[in-house]
Amino acid sequence: MKPVDMTTRLGEITLRNPIITASGTYGFGEEYLAYCPLEALGGITLKGITPLPRLGNPVPRLAETPAGLLNAVGLENPGLEEFLKSYLPKLGQAPTAIIANISGFSLEDYASMARALQQDSGITALEVNISCPNVKHGGMHFGTDPQSAQEVMAAVKAETNLPVIAKLSPNVTDIVGMARAVQRGGADALSLINTLLGMSIDIDAQRPVLANTFGGLSGPAIRPVAVRMVWQVAEAVDLPIIGMGGITSWEDAVEFLLAGATAVSIGTGNFYNPQAPLEILEGIRTYCEQRGYSKVKELVGLAHRG
Amino acid sequence: MKPVDMTTRLGEITLRNPIITASGTYGFGEEYLAYCPLEALGGITLKGITPLPRLGNPVPRLAETPAGLLNAVGLENPGLEEFLKSYLPKLGQAPTAIIANISGFSLEDYASMARALQQDSGITALEVNISCPNVKHGGMHFGTDPQSAQEVMAAVKAETNLPVIAKLSPNVTDIVGMARAVQRGGADALSLINTLLGMSIDIDAQRPVLANTFGGLSGPAIRPVAVRMVWQVAEAVDLPIIGMGGITSWEDAVEFLLAGATAVSIGTGNFYNPQAPLEILEGIRTYCEQRGYSKVKELVGLAHRG
Amino acid sequence: MLSQGLIVRHEDMGDYDQKLRRLVLKGPFAKIAKAGQFVSLQVQDSARASLDPLLRRPISIAEICQEREEITLLYRIKGRGTKILAQARCGESLSILGPLGNGFSLPQEGELWLVAGGIGIFPLFALAQKAIAQGLNLRLFWGGENKAFLESAGLTQWRELAIEMSLSTLDGSLGSQGLVTEPVREALNKLEPGNKNGEAQENRVHIAVCGPKGMMQSVAELCKTFKIPAEVSLEERMGCAVGACLGCVCALKDSEGRLIHKKVCLDGPVFPGEEVVWDETC
Amino acid sequence: MLSQGLIVRHEDMGDYDQKLRRLVLKGPFAKIAKAGQFVSLQVQDSARASLDPLLRRPISIAEICQEREEITLLYRIKGRGTKILAQARCGESLSILGPLGNGFSLPQEGELWLVAGGIGIFPLFALAQKAIAQGLNLRLFWGGENKAFLESAGLTQWRELAIEMSLSTLDGSLGSQGLVTEPVREALNKLEPGNKNGEAQENRVHIAVCGPKGMMQSVAELCKTFKIPAEVSLEERMGCAVGACLGCVCALKDSEGRLIHKKVCLDGPVFPGEEVVWDETC
């Protein structure tokens, strides 16, 4: 039997396999090396960076919920400069896509980072996280207003020659509208989904568990919402999709591929099982073998038939 | 020690205690009688009715997800007339609020049901479910467009002398905006939240599990989103709130009260534990006793302090 | 009734590879359980109650022992729920909702034919015991994958009942080769006219069917042709298991031929075969 | 390292009411574990793995037996996670991530004072064993709720080490009445000047502290005044436990006095007391 072709494409980029790790859950790529060698993965997405260093939110930053996790890290990161100097070089050369994740509070923030991140910088693609509040527009999120989202994408595309992935927020009435907006802005691919806004309350202390009150809900709890959004966007928009939200097993990953994702990202699943990416990769391979698919790409969107 | 005053108020209505059961999970009030006597509850919300009978969606209608449940019952119900004739009379007289839940596909649908449901009909309040597609407006949901939501509320208020509760959908960018809209429409109280739109895929059959493709996600998985929405609306809008979404234990219920709900509804939690409403009521009572609250009302919104 | 079931026995049935398990639970539900009913249970020990899996699982009551206050459940490890259930140990307790549902009806007199496909055999044992106690003439038609399956799924126990049995397997390793519907058809063909059209001796043969949907449909259609009353036991995904959520509906034709919905959990799981509308997904 | 830990012992520690448990796990992690490290474990038997609770729990390694490949964890049943963990039985396996973290440092010579508040005693036992093996002079200051707590939480075992101990309880039922910080302050006061300012005999006394945050802060501040090096073991909610999620950060002052964040899981859980910024929630 010929081995299954596990490669997949995200626009111009070819991934060795469809397994990526999600931004903010995989540090700057070093932390999980003892559990999962870099070259086993299709790609890794690094922690979100901002132009200047940020200390992020006070603790507690995490709260456990049923089959879910709330986080309010608040974009703690060393800033663009330190990232380029001290973190990126450590990753060295791997056949694995290195995806930088950028966040900002203004168009200029995004543009300045895009300018500094080009094809020669050791990065394979840029993922643009638009779920921060747009400070200039009274805190309205870039990620919930189609017009702002389009502008951010256009600003980033104008400054970099790297492929650009738009990471969408699920906290919207119309996810398809948001996907169309970033496509107009020039996005080469989509990442779906970021966290759902949630909170939890400590009934002993009678106040919110998270120091920041609100946090982003991730993990298996949100998977049905994520699969639904991937499905809807795959039907309406012709861009490759990185599907994520609650993947902990290969079955979950296959669900996203069948819904129309060309690759999947594993976030909170790494905390549950640090070897999840490896096990998921092998599980998808076996699924293909047993069903006679010669390429993993054949799975993409299959559940939309009939 | 004086017994804790468990009564709570929803606008004009006084409830014996803050425990209600959620629409669609408690049938027409008879099904759970063997597990939970009616008079133990503050209120029950009946299955959503429409002007005409509906057979609803094909099966499978249910899919289990991590700490959650997807349902696509599709508003199966006997229709308004049969409801009034055969179902409502069976409930008899109980000191428990009987809340009818109405759904429709046009303003006329809602208005006609409101007309038939008045203070003398054995019902304590009307809950208006605005998460059905507005057929006249191309399937856009009443529940996701503030203007339509306001119109539905106004139409219902114009026709009935019962207190009217607006049941909001969480599938919106701005829940506070929706709450304000139904307040303008005349809502006397709010129910928060209905289900999150989700789906799941059967990876063996390679097609959606639910015959309807999409379904509503309920259960503990969505609790953090529900608590967040109750919190946000409680800060911004001066209407009593029935909090719901994923309550299975008294701790969960207290979380909603502290977030600002004046009463709580238990939906999927009944499936997990048919005696959940009773156990939750006792748990809240004990919590009040141990902390020296003489009235359960004192808990409402406490976590917003400082 | 909502109560705790103490696990007093939990073991493989036959071959480990068949993934069949016998679970014996002690609790107050046993006193009121009737053949053909089911329980809706949580798959995790109540002391380590988790919200995943969230839903209870419906499992038929296979045997009832009222003196010892025990019921026996037989199940196949299929998905996540039963996989977790299979880890439960003696001494642990499961939350049990039930007994629920109606169960098969027992004819006053005459012959009762049991028709089972695969693990559809499980709910029929308690019925068989009761029918024998009542002096009914009993006959079993049971089809399965192969010999190993039938032997693991309780063949010896059935043999001890000393009733007439027609076994069939897909691979012919035991009994006739093929589907269980064939022996049923042959037997129906052999019936005297009086039994066939139900005129001479009203309803002398009754049939109780449990198995995969397609098989139940075939048998129900056969029975219709032969004018033999058949009852079928439907399966559907359940939310509440008490009739409150409308998750588990099935389509039936009412007496005036109109399509109606009934709830498998509350109105069933057993329905008259001729009323079921098989081609409706619902 | 990610591996399975086989439960070989799981029992109450002392009084049932104290809700303290001893859990002995066998697995490859024992070979490489060091005093003061912790593991991050799943609270459910791997065979019934559930997604609720989702997160692993960090628990300190209290004892290490390399020959038998066993580690001992001591814990208090506090919330849902430990409540479910408490149901795990011998023969079940838990997923173990670790050993993780740095642990306390052992001075080359001199005296080591251990200061524990409540169950903060748990990670100190392995350290004490190692310090004794290395010939260090050891002294324990331990405060708890009352006599019943101290006795349940391992007092006998500590007594067997035959080291100097200053016990205190809130209700005075054993040792001095009050907080553990008082005996520590007195002892520091009694130190010869040479020990106090660290000039004469550099770092003769070292202090390792584990307990509630407020107590660790008080001891750290005392040590600062007396110029005695102290190490504190911080606790924070963890997501990944390997430094990847930034969930567990703590605030420190770097050598130039700037506020920085470090990860309790990867850079800690033990930090120099004088570097910790206590009043920052982060």
Ligand SMILES: Cc1cc2nc3c(=O)[nH]c(=O)nc-3n(C[C@H](O)[C@H](O)[C@H](O)COP(=O)(O)OP(=O)(O)OC[C@H]3O[C@@H](n4cnc5c(N)ncnc54)[C@H](O)[C@@H]3O)c2cc1C
């Ligand atoms: C009235 C009734 C009686 C039953 N009696 C038995 C029995 O005696 N022995 C036995 O082995 N099985 C029986 N089943 C089927 C049994 O409930 C399912 O096989 C079991 O739920 C498999 O689920 P799982 O948890 O392993 O799978 P999962 O994949 O974890 O199940 C996911 C969801 O689908 C539902 N589901 C999956 N398969 C079925 C099914 N066939 N019917 C209904 N819901 C399903 C589950 O209840 C759950 O909600 C019965 C079902 C019904 C409705």
Ligand SMILES: Cc1cc2nc3c(=O)[nH]c(=O)nc-3n(C[C@H](O)[C@H](O)[C@H](O)COP(=O)(O)OP(=O)(O)OC[C@H]3O[C@@H](n4cnc5c(N)ncnc54)[C@H](O)[C@@H]3O)c2cc1C
């Ligand atoms: C490095 C380290 C070592 C520890 N060693 C021990 C030990 O040896 N013995 C012991 O009894 N406890 C120890 N703890 C604390 C232990 O992890 C928590 O008490 C335990 O997680 C309680 O959680 P629960 O699951 O019962 O509560 P839940 O309420 O279910 O916990 C909910 C969430 O909060 C987190 N959490 C709750 N309390 C704490 C806490 N105090 N510190 C960090 N996270 C918390 C949990 O990990 C979980 O993510 C240690 C904590 C850390 C960080």
Ligand SMILES: Cc1cc2nc3c(=O)[nH]c(=O)nc-3n(C[C@H](O)[C@H](O)[C@H](O)COP(=O)(O)O)c2cc1C
């Ligand atoms: C602790 C944590 C930190 C995160 N930080 C970022 C971030 O910096 N940028 C970003 O785009 N997404 C961030 N995310 C979102 C994840 O990348 C992912 O979209 C989300 O968690 C859903 O996937 P999951 O359920 O597999 O975790 C973070 C998630 C978590 C849990």
Ligand SMILES: Cc1cc2nc3c(=O)[nH]c(=O)nc-3n(C[C@H](O)[C@H](O)[C@H](O)COP(=O)(O)O)c2cc1C
């Ligand atoms: C099976 C099912 C049917 C439902 N039907 C209705 C309905 O008819 N009308 C309505 O307003 N909400 C309906 N709901 C939503 C619930 O009333 C509730 O808002 C939601 O399930 C969240 O609460 P929970 O997590 O406690 O279930 C239904 C929910 C379920 C699970």
Ligand code: FES
């Ligand atoms: S399972 Fe709820 S109505 Fe049958």
Ligand code: FES
């Ligand atoms: S727990 Fe993730 S960085 Fe420490």
